Amino acid sequence: xxxxxxxxxxxxxxxxxxxxxxxxxxxxxxxxxxxxxxxxxxxxxxxxxxxxxxxxxxxxxxxxxxxxxxxxxxxxxxxxxxxxxxxxxxxxxxxxxxxxxxxxxxxxxxxxxxxxxxxxxxxxxxxxxxxxxxxxxxxxxxxxxxxxxxxxxxxxxxxxxxxxxxxxxxxxxxxxxxxxxxxxxxxxxxxxxxxxxxxxxxxxxxxxxxxxxxxxxxxxxxxxxxxxxxxxxxxxxxxxxxxxxxxxxxxxxxxxxxxxxxxxxxxxxxxxxxxxxxxxxxxxxxxxxxxxxxxxxx
Numbered sequence: 001x002x003x004x005x006x007x008x009x010x011x012x013x014x015x016x017x018x019x020x021x022x023x024x025x026x027x028x029x030x031x032x033x034x035x036x037x038x039x040x041x042x043x044x045x046x047x048x049x050x051x052x053x054x055x056x057x058x059x060x061x062x063x064x065x066x067x068x069x070x071x072x073x074x075x076x077x078x079x080x081x082x083x084x085x086x087x088x089x090x091x092x093x094x095x096x097x098x099x100x101x102x103x104x105x106x107x108x109x110x111x112x113x114x115x116x117x118x119x120x121x122x123x124x125x126x127x128x129x130x131x132x133x134x135x136x137x138x139x140x141x142x143x144x145x146x147x148x149x150x151x152x153x154x155x156x157x158x159x160x161x162x163x164x165x166x167x168x169x170x171x172x173x174x175x176x177x178x179x180x181x182x183x184x185x186x187x188x189x190x191x192x193x194x195x196x197x198x199x200x201x202x203x204x205x206x207x208x209x210x211x212x213x214x215x216x217x218x219x220x221x222x223x224x225x226x227x228x229x230x231x232x233x234x235x236x237x238x239x240x241x242x243x244x245x246x247x248x249x250x251x252x253x254x255x256x257x258x259x260x261x262x263x264x265x266x267x268x269x270x271x272x273x274x275x276x277x278x279x280x281x282x283x284x285x286x287x288x289x290x291x292x293x294x295x296x297x298x
Contacts, residue, residue, distance in 0.1 A: 004076055006040040007069040009033055010048065014058050014066050092285060093122040097133030097146035101231065101250040102273065102297075109296040116292060119285050137162060137276055144278075145286060147293065149271040152210040162276045167290060168297040170248045170271040175259045177241040184260040190218040190267060197243035198222030199234045211246060211269070218266035235259060273297065 012022040019033040026033070041048050048062040058066075098107060103125065110116050111123075126133065130148035137143050138159035149170065158164055174193070176182055200222060201208035207229075215222060225243045228234045231251035238245045239258030248271050252261065275290050 095144045097143045103127045105253040165275040167273045172269045179241045187263045190220040197225040199226040199245040202227045
C-alpha cells in the first residue's frame with residue numbers, strides 16, 4: 001500500500017529538484033527523503049528517478065504519479081475533514097427523553113430559536129411519559145438527559161445515579177365549561193365549585209393523590225363525572241359542558257373553544273419540571289439547551 005506521506009515527499013522532490021531541497025522544506029534529512037523515495041519505488045514497482053553522482057532526474061512515471069498524487073492527497077484531506085466533522089457531531093449528540101406536553105408546546109419553540117441553531121447539537125428525541133424515560137436513563141446508554149415533571153412529592157422516583165436540575169414550573173388552572181355562564185378570568189371560591197361535576201385523574205395515581213389532598217384541604221368535594229389522565233381529553237370534555245377540570249398551563253396552550261379559566265385562590269398547585277442526567281459535569285451545550293427550554297417554558 002502506498003504511504004500518502006511518501007506521495008507528499010515525491011511532489012516536493014519533483015517541484016524542488018533535489019532530495020536535499022525537499023528535505024529542508026519538509027523538515028527531514030536528505031537520507032530520510034531518499035529512503036522514502038526508495039520505499040515508494042518498491043511499493044509501486046516503477047523507477048521514479050534516474051540518479052547520478054551529482055543529480056536526480058524524475059522519470060516520466062514520476063511525473064505521471066505526481067499529477068495523480070495531488071488529487072489523491074486532496075481526496076485524503078477531504079476524507080479526514082469529513083471524518084473529523086462526523087466525530088465532532090457525534091460528540092455533540094444529545095439524546096433527549098421528554099414528556100408529551102413539553103414536546104408539543106415547548107420543544108418546537110426551542111428548535112425554531114436562533115440560540116438552538118448556534119448550539120449545533122445533533123438532537124435525538126424520545127417522547128414518552130416520565131416513568132418510561134426515567135427507567136431508560138437508569139438503565140444507561142439510551143438517553144443522555146430526560147425532562148420530567150413531578151406534582152408535589154408524589155409519584156416519580158429519581159435513580160440514585162442521576163442528578164436533578166430544576167427547569168421551571170407548570171402551574172395548574174381550573175377550567176370550567178363556558179356554558180356554565182362564569183366569565184373567563186373570574187375569581188371563584190373552592191366552596192362555590194364543591195358539588196359541581198368534575199373531570200379528575202384516575203384514583204391511585206400520584207397526581208390524583210396530591211390533587212385529592214389539596215381539594216380536601218380546602219373543603220372542595222367534587223362530584224366526579226369522568227376520570228381522565230389525558231389533559232387534552234379533559235379539556236375537550238370540559239368544552240362540551242361535561243364538567244370542571246384542573247389542567248396544567250402547558251395543556252392550555254392548545255385550549256379549545258368552549259372553556260373558561262377561572263382563578264381559585266385556594267387552589268395553588270404546579271408541576272415542577274426537572275432535567276435528570278447521569279451525575280457528573282454538565283457540558284456547556286447541554287446547559288445552554290436547558291436554559292432555552294426554561295426560557296420557552298416561561
